[in-house]
Amino acid sequence: MTTKLTLTVKKSVVERGKIYAKSTGRSLSEIIENYLGTITQESSSNELSPKLRKIVGVVNLPKDFDDKKELKLVLEEKHLRVRFL
Template identity: 75%
Template structure:
């Protein structure tokens, strides 16, 4: 059963989304429904989605990699 849903979204985002939907041969409703299915499935079972599973382990980091330091450094470069 389908149900109507009203959303408030920035006009520019809607325009880009409609263009994307048109270019991919889908409706905006279909895109949003698929997105909602994806995010709720991930949170229900607590497991990684198949898309995320494909990229896990692709990048090898050094043992001394400091995630907080790298994030701080990247933010400094971006904002300073």
């Protein structure tokens, strides 16, 4: 069963969404429905998303790899580089 939903979204975002939807051969409604389904999906913390499951094992990281530390370094570099350029 489907239901109608009214949203208030910036016009520029809607236009970009329509362009994206057309380029991927989907409707804007389908994209929004899939997004809402994904972010509200209940899953255990151990369950991998289908996208993540596809890439598991592709990269071999050292045993002592600290993903939080690496993310922090990348974000600091990104934001500091932009700020001081």
